[in-house]
Amino acid sequence: MLCTETEQIDSGRYKTNSQSIQFGPWDISYDVSCILPSVCSTKVVCERDDDQFCQFCIYCKDLSIPHFPDMVFPKNVLKLTHSSGGVIQFNPLDALKRVSCRIDAIEVSCSEAWLESRPGAEKQKKTFDWTFSTDYKGTLSNNIVVEHTEEPIDFELLKKKDQILFYHDLTLFEDELHDHGVSKLSVKIRVMPSYWYILLRYFLRVDDVMVRSHETRMLHKLESNYVLREFTAKEAKAQDLNIPMTRMKEADDVIPFLPVKEQIREKLVIC
Numbered sequence: 688m689l690c691t692e693t694e695q696i697d698s699g700r701y702k703t704n705s706q707s708i709q710f711g712p713w714d715i716s717y718d719v720s721c722i723l724p725s726v727c728s729t730k731v732v733c734e735r736d737d738d739q740f741c742q743f744c745i746y747c748k749d750l751s752i753p754h755f756p757d758m759v760f761p762k763n764v765l766k767l768t769h770s771s772g773g774v775i776q777f778n779p780l781d782a783l784k785r786v787s788c789r790i791d792a793i794e795v796s797c798s799e800a801w802l803e804s805r806p807g808a809e810k811q812k813k814t815f816d817w818t819f820s821t822d823y824k825g826t827l828s829n830n831i832v833v834e835h836t837e838e839p840i841d842f843e844l845l846k847k848k849d850q851i852l853f854y855h856d857l858t859l860f861e862d863e864l865h866d867h868g869v870s871k872l873s874v875k876i877r878v879m880p881s882y883w884y885i886l887l888r889y890f891l892r893v894d895d896v897m898v899r900s901h902e903t904r905m906l907h908k909l910e911s912n913y914v915l916r917e918f919t920a921k922e923a924k925a926q927d928l929n930i931p932m933t934r935m936k937e938a939d940d941v942i943p944f945l946p947v948k949e950q951i952r953e954k955l956v957i958c
């Protein structure tokens with residue numbers, strides 16, 4: 688088991704903190720960095736014809752949504768590389784690619800205020816999901832085969848008190864919906880002596896309107912050749928929940944009470 692920590696300034700002048708751990712055939716690492724700027728910081732570079740872009744311009748180029756969350760952490764990335772070459776990673780750009788350009792017919796009491804706060808948003812009212820809801824389940828390299836399974840995540844194993852070898856909680860993006868709630872995507876990893884476990888969580892709370900969660904859990908036991916992936920979508924209207932809004936501030940306080948809308952269990956086989 689080897690744990691390393693580095694600090695470096697990359698070409699985009701982002702200060703990045705990294706940490707990694709070796710776990711059997713897995714190299715597990717994360718980077719933490721600062722927030723995505725709201726404008727292009729290097730116009731001279733980005734307007735050149737050589738495919739070099741700042742982070743902001745990469746986001747504008749790759750995403751079809753007209754606005755990004757208030758806080759995007761472009762270099763907050765969790766990456767798990769298997770010695771066979773298989774890679775599982777979690778990054779905000781791929782997550783935002785899965786935000787719909789079409790809005791569901793959510794009745795949103797804060798819609799007006801939100802639109803007023805963003806000039807130009809009015810015309811995109813119907814064509815853009817400003818809650819940034821994403822069903823992102825992580826990014827997999829091509830040599831990982833996804834199969835259906837009935838095998839559930841072993842929660843008893845997760846509850847066992849054991850030594851934590853590596854832990855981190857990374858925010859990928861967050862938006863406060865103009866003070867009318869929260870939309871947040873984060874990923875947590877825990878490496879234990881006999882397994883690693885990941886919880887990727889999208890949490891949406893639109894005050895007095897609704898609560899939604901999309902959670903992806905991944906569990907890999909040492910010496911097995913696969914990773915279990917369980918995706919659970921939950922959602923409820925605020926009026927259907929017997930919980931005061933003040934007690935819904937934290938995702939952990941409300942998610943256990945939400946009804947399950949969809950659950951998908953898969954096995955990621957490392958070739």
Ligand SMILES: [Zn+2]
Pocket residue numbers: 726727728729730733740741742743744745
């Ligand atoms: Zn730029």
